[in-house]
Amino acid sequence: MLRQLRAALGVGVVTEPPAPASEIEALGVTLRGEIARLFGRSLHIRQVDAGSCNGCEIEISGLTGPHYDLERFGLHFVASPRHADCLLVTGPVTRNMAEALRRTWEATPDPKLVIAVGDCSRDGGIFAGSYAIAGGVADVIPVDAVILGCPPSPKALLAGLLDAMGRLRQ
Amino acid sequence: MIHDLLIAAAQALAIAALAPLVVGFTRRLKARLVGRRGPSPWQPYADLRKLFAKEVVVSENASWVFRATPYVLFAVMLVAAAVVPVLVARPAPAFAGNLILVMYLFLLGTFFLALAGLDTASAFGGMGSSREVAISALAEPTVILSVFALALRSGTIDLGGIVERLGAEPRLAANPAHLLAFGAFFIVMLAETGRLPVDNPATHLELTMIHEAMVLEYSGRYLALVEWASAMKLTLFMTLLANLFLPWGLPGGLTVAAMAGGLVALVVKLAALALLLALVETSVAKLRLFRVPELLAGSFALALLSVAAVFLVR
Amino acid sequence: MSRVAYSVAAALGALAAMIGISGLLGDTWVVTVPWAVPLGGLQLSMDRLAGFFVALIGFATIPVSLYAIGYAGDDRRGALPYVGFVIAMCAVPLAANVMTFAVAWELMALASYLLVVQKATNGTATHPGAPAADGSESHDASPHAGGRHAHDAAEATGAAWTYAVMAHAGFVCLLAGMLLLSAWSGSTRFADWRDTELTPLARDAVFVLLALGFASKAGVIPLHVWLPLAHPAAPSHVSALMSGVMIKLGVYGLFRVSLEWIGPAPAWWGVAILVAGTISAVVGVLYALVEHDLKRLLAFHSIENVGIILIGLGAGVLFLESGLGTLAVLGIAAALYHTANHAAFKGLLFLGAGAVVRSTGTRNMEVMGGLVKRMPWTAAMFLLGAVAISALPPLNGFVSEWLTFQALLQSLQVPHTGIGLVFVGGMAGLALTGGLAMACFVKAFGVTFLALPRSEAARSAVEAPGWMRLGMALLAFACVALGLGPTIVVPVLGLVAGDLTGEVTPLWFGDWLRLDVPGDFASLSTFAIAIALLVAGIVPLVVLRARGLTRRRVYETWGCGRLLQTSRMQYTATAFASPFRRIFDFLYQPAHALHVEAHPESRFFVDAIRYVHETRAVAEDWLYHPLSQALHDVTERIRGVQSGSTNVYLVYILAALVLMLVLG
């Protein structure tokens, strides 16, 4: 325990300062006033893998580490859509996941955001046209924002999320 | 009478108001210990405010038990806060019962939460309920023995009486046997409030969940009440630890100034305990579910030793 | 016909309640009928303790009989034995001499035997109006599937047999003890025994005999084996009385034996009672946890609650021995309070279980579920009973467990370290019992009433008729009243305990609102707690309403987006109890067996998996089976004597004659 304490004090905080707004690569947020007011300081995220290659997931999981530390902004990953304010959907939506995704969206209490992550999620990306996919996320549920990239870097993800919360507007 | 009610309300409000901060502060400390900046200590307030404003989605299988449970839980914690010594050594409502009442009030909350876990017909909920009741049942003997150890040393089991007696004679509180009882009670707190190494409050993996699994179905204001109540439970346990085992700075008088002093002392002690909790939580790994009984047996042994020590020296 | 009988029983109950209350408040009288039977004739006498138990029987009988009117319908079987059962039970605490006691005790056993065996005599129409049982189309979890009535009959016969054997073994012990005592004291009147001087050894011998006899009626482990068999086999209103009241008469006997007839008790009696109580409480609730037959589960809880009563009694006996009269009164009053409480909530739970069984046609919890929507009244009452029996505030179970805890915690005044450790064991055991009982009733209520129905029978369940609901409502009211009114009840019980211990100082302080335990030790006000809980629960509700935060939407349960959601995906009672089964496997001694049937082509295509996980009943396996086996062996050997040949019998006669001549 003491070793822990010493290590923690010795190394200090390794978290980087937040990314400036200019580094956002692509964003199409449709925000309503209520959302910025409600989610400005607290946004709980349920991540849904609708059929991705897991590249996006690896980048997303990078967000929780000490380096990017998304919790400092009031962002938090939760275990159930009932607890979520935001669905973070990755990948093209495969036919098998389309219904599950729709149900997840239904299971999330209003008001809620849907943020699609990765090129795939916009239109199927490199999987577009495959017999196995039902299209982009927007073909199944209403999408509020898309964070592009294949995969998007954690920095871009963070910037996109913060923008969705309305924090970068201020 | 009015005066008594005011003190009860002040205590309940103090616990309700402090609880999110205690949780937020502990999270901040834990983040800092692993080199993260971490969320602001005030974050839980923002979370609660947001949850209250959100819609509630209720399972179509759920009955009134599911909908009533958040209110039951919240009420249980408020009443418990009115009874235990929070701001003053002997809050007037303490006549309504002693620590045994508080423990059974917590059990009442657990009972309803476990039922709510079963009510939605979700496999996760039932799993969480089953584990939660198993752990809280096994923790009970330790609770009662630590109380008895305190009572043996102070000659009363009235909470206010214990606080006054130990406050008057700090020598008693520095006794090694007293520390054993403290350790036992601390482990019980970890188990009852779903902290590491018993349960991981930040887990996302349903199969390892205990408390989280029961509340997976709650949303919006229901979730806010449930989360708030569990923050209050943690705060109450820490308050009990602070005021029963380190009974200094707790005023006997009932003036506003004295109570403000009591509040300051409480905040300082809670901060110290939060640091201890954060240190423990970052330095231990979660136990396998079926190793938890061994941990609780260990805490029982500590409490038993503490009792036996009194028997041996008298 | 049956309606008349049950109405008469209810009226008898009201009468008994009135007589009992007057006795409880200090009325004493003696009635003697000298010519009726030899050995002193029939004699009834009333004192506070007898009054308490008569009142208890009366108050339990009223709602149970009302319930029975609806439950039994036109089914006539059992109506007369039921009335006899009630009368015999009332007579037991009033019996003033050995003969009267023996008659009443045996009548009670006989009547209850007839009630238990009732289903075996006639295998049809056990539950009139019940929908077709076990139409579970999806899965076959019901052990009763097929030949249910035959199964019932066989079960009832077996249960009644075990019950008869245990009841008579117990009765033999009682009779032996009482006759010894009568011979030594020269009187068969109980009242004369108190002043008899006996050697310690004689007293101990009598205590052991009488305690064994009474404990077997009370269901103390390991003399409990008949209880989980007989309670479920009887109709539910009978189970309610057997569990709520009849086994309490065993407890009544223990009160008399340890405090009055041959008291004052030496320390080891108190230790024995406390330890037996602790073991019964913990082991009883542990068996209840892995039991999925709703009524058997409740039967195991009766064992647990008798254990809790005995913990209070044992504490009282030990305090008395240490010269702490005030505390003895505390322990005994706690035990009496729990006795009354258990009658209220266990009666209620058995009646609720009866309503469920009647409506679904099965006692197996694994095929129930979702009944809260189909039987809302029964569900609400059962929930209230579950909260009460789990000792959760502010209901009655909590009050008596709280009092018992206070008595145990006061043991810091007992100077003897060894006895102190016994108290510590009792405390830990009681705390564990409280937690486990809570866990068990989460299972019992949650699996039976909540979530989705697990079978067609549960899906088509209907609410119980009015009479049954009335019976349950009366007992639910009793639970609430006993929970909120300890300040009225406890002083009265203090008087009873004072009579038994000879302690006369006023023992209860406080006012109508708060109950103070002597010595600035602790106080309790369940009434204040109840009000506070109500206010604290309603305030957030009102605040949220006022601010317009009431949005709610109904959607399916979150199942990770799974398309198909059925009742088979919810947690079962077995799964719920699984952690306990693993943690306490040293007690359950489980036997596992896993059978996997694979397709002949490849072992990766599994056709069927069968997993058997049975818990064993340790008492049966290690105590009763060897015992009955030994008995069997001995009789087998003795049988050789009965050769059937006349010549051999003549030799026996000759040998007997010679022996008598030699000895004479």
Ligand code: SF4
């Ligand atoms: S966007 Fe790229 S990394 Fe993300 S799922 Fe699609 S292919 Fe994988």
